[in-house]
Amino acid sequence: MRILYLTHYFFPEGNAPATRVYEATRRFSSAGCDVTVVTGVPNVPNGVVYEGYRNRLWQREEVAGVDVVRVWTYLAPNKGTLKRIVNFLSFMVTATLAALRVPRPDLVVASSPQFFCGWAGVFASRLRRAPLVLEIRDLWPESIVAVGAMRKSPLIRVLEWLERRMYAAARRIVTVGDGYRQELEARGIPGERISVIPNGIDGAVFHPRPDDGRLREEWGLGRRFVCAYVGTIGMGCGLEIVLRAARRLRAEGRDDVRFLLVGDGAVREELEAQARAEGLDAVVFTGRLPKARMPEVLAAADACLVHLTRTPLFRTVLPSKIFEAAAMAKPIVLGVEGFAADLVGRAGAGICIEPENEAQLLEAVSRLAADPSLGRKLGEAGLEQLGRPYDWNGLAKTYLATLQAVASAGATAR
Structure with a gap:
């Protein structure tokens, strides 16, 4: 054919x-x-x-x-x-x-x-x-x-x-x-x-693997809890939520969490400039990295953020980030309503939050940081339900x- x-x-x-x-x-x-x-x-x-x-x-x-x-x-x-x-x-x-x-x-x-x-x-x-x-x-x-x-x-x-x-x-x-x-x-x-x-996902590429530590060293992440967003940083992604969560971390005097934003897009420069101007050290922007490095990025993360703005249209969306994170056995922090939330919730693959709600984002990240066994449990469920079958x-x-x-x-x- x-x-x-x-x-x-x-x-x-x-x-x-x-x-x-x-x-x-x-x-x-x-x-x-x-x-x-x-x-x-x-x-x-x-x-x-x-x-x-x-x-x-x-x-x-x-x-x-x-x-x-x-x-x-x-x-x-x-x-x-x-x-x-x-x-x-x-x-x-x-x-x-x-x-x-x-x-x-x-x-x-x-x-x-x-x-x-x-x-x-x-x-x-x-x-x-x-x-x-x-x-x-x-x-x-x-x-x-x-x-x-x-x-x-x-x-x-x-x-x-x-x-x-x-x-x-x-x-x-x-x-x-x-x-x-x-x-x-x-x-x-x-x-x-x-x-x-x-x-x-390509199961030959995206699968559970140990973190070799190189990416954490490259971006100064140390041994902190890393919540990674990997993908386009565009208008519909609503990633202002990360900056608001970082402000809360600073207000609480915490330095144990890093939000790693990997990718580029229409609002990346604006968000990065804002984070730099405010001294929000908890937010790290890498810019666009080669697709071949994405397994390395996900291996270095403790959790993966999947987020879109709160609009009725996005209730139908199933972001591909869900499946890549699940295939790497990473717990998902999901800020998308509708079908995506139903899928992740049924699979037991992550913590669902209200889109654009930085308090819930920080609460979810804090729970995972305080309880590594919870992250492992959610990641293993995601691998079985959303990784291998897809x-x-x-x-x-x-x-x-x-x-x-x-x-x-x-x-x-x-």
């Missing part, structure tokens, strides 16, 4: 969308599929091209057995709505043109975020006469309104209309959790057209079976 996969993000970028597509497509290739990924040059989150790449109209490489075509885009950091929309639109155009230059696929997969990548999939599907599978990880444009990047306006209403048309064009919609399935069904998408393939080896087989069914139906229709 020949698969054309359109994605705005891909390896070596380390965010959740890039990781998902990389882990799935390399396994599709290993299973005998001919996979072509059309993407941009790696530049997330700051709009700066990674070393070794150039922002050209067309360039090609092979990554883990996958044919990767990188196209030109207008580069923009993950902030500033207008520039990001131009970035998204430029990818829609160049990705659609690239789809005409590759061998005709048996099906097209287009992955969100972002929204206009989905429309590139619609155009590619029609131009190449192949069925479209639309992967939904984000309900856009609703999500940009939810985080305050845009307000309700005539433009948003136009985008919502385009969103509905995009869903209608897809032969199958794949999403990452039952929360999204329910949202899509509420928008009139028949349940039989929706498949749920959650995010997962390995990409199994998830990719399910995903590939879904794609094969769509391709077979499409071939019959042609």
Whole structure:
């Protein structure tokens, strides 16, 4: 089977969308599929091209057995709505043109975020006469309104209309959790057209391992209790909660806890400058680290923070950070309501707190710091319930079976 996969993000970028597509497509290739990924040059989150790449109209490489075509885009950091929309639109155009230059696929997969990548999939599907599978990880444009990047306006209403048309064009919609399935069904998408393939982990990379101490020494963490946040530091993450918790620690005269924020994003510089100006030594920013170092980071942590702002939209979200922390047998401090809280709570994999509530965050961290056996218990439960069962080896087989069914139906229709 020949698969054309359109994605705005891909390896070596380390965010959740890039990781998902990389882990799935390399396994599709290993299973005998001919996979072509059309993407941009790696530049997330700051709009700066990674070393070794150039922002050209067309360039090609092979990554883990996958044919990767990188196209030109207008580069923009993950902030500033207008520039990001131009970035998204430029990818829609160049990705659609690239789809005409590759061998005709048996099906097209287009992955969100972002929204206009989905429309590139619609155009590619029609131009190449192949069925479209639309992967939904984000309900856009609703999500940009939810985080305050845009307000309700005539433009948003136009985008919502385009969103509905995009869903209608897809032969199958794949999403990452039952929360999204329910949202899509509420928008009139028949349940039989929706498949749920959650995010997962590479069990060969993310598994329990001892801390070798190097990262703690590198960032001056010592033997303190470390609560790590690993991922994009963006508008919707609500990480101001960490600074507020650090102020409470200082007011209590405590120096036994460090919040380690690993990653970059739209608000990282602002938060780091604020923490530095206030002398909040309990908060340590590392900036973006290579994806290959994430197991080392998680091994050094005593607990992992997963947090989003308190908004109804995020009740449907299942952050991939949950599964990576669980696979490393780390207790999770979860500040996400809805499906994520239900999942972590049922698994007994962590402590759930109210989003944006720094008092509860500090209480959860203090409990874990005072009782290492509690952390071990929660971590072991997470490993059994959320780590091993969510390995990409199994998830990719399910995903590939879904794609094969769509391709077979499409071939019959042609």
